[in-house]
Amino acid sequence: MHQVSTQSDISSGHFAWRARGMHHTVSRVPTGATQAMSPINRRDTGRRVDLDTTFEALSHTLRRRILLSLMTDYPRPTAEFETVEFRPEDSDREVISVKLHHRHLPQLDEAGFIDWERSADSVTKGEHFEEIRPLLELMDDHAEDLPDDWP
DSSP: OOOEEEEEETTEEEEEEETTTEEOOOEOOOOOHHHHHHHHHHHHHTOOOOOHHHHHHSSSSHHHHHHHTTTTSSSSGGGGGTTTTTOOOHHHHHHHHHHHHHHHIIHHHHSEEEEEHHHHHHEETTHHHHHHHHHHHHHHGGGGEEEEEEE
């Protein structure tokens, strides 16, 4: 088992952790700035994605599965995310399809973690994907320590 240590510097808005001898830092936009900017504006200015946006992206099973799948294989057809392998257990395909197209994909796209080409109906890594990659790798490396319904 690997040691994971965390540290946070509230004044600078940085959160850092160490795992496997690697150091990762996620910057957080100050609270006032976050409220004044939409995710699209953060993406357009080239700023790093804030920590709350990162954790929100990882807070739903389907979004985690989409992001994990892009670590190894892309582009991916949007329809693939409606299959049994991606859907949370006991979920209706039609309901997931609506949520996928109206909530999950737009949220990941706005944050810049994915690029969703609606006309081509495909998903690739977004400009901020590398910012979330360390968390995805940490989750993937410790999958056996996570709950059974993970990711």
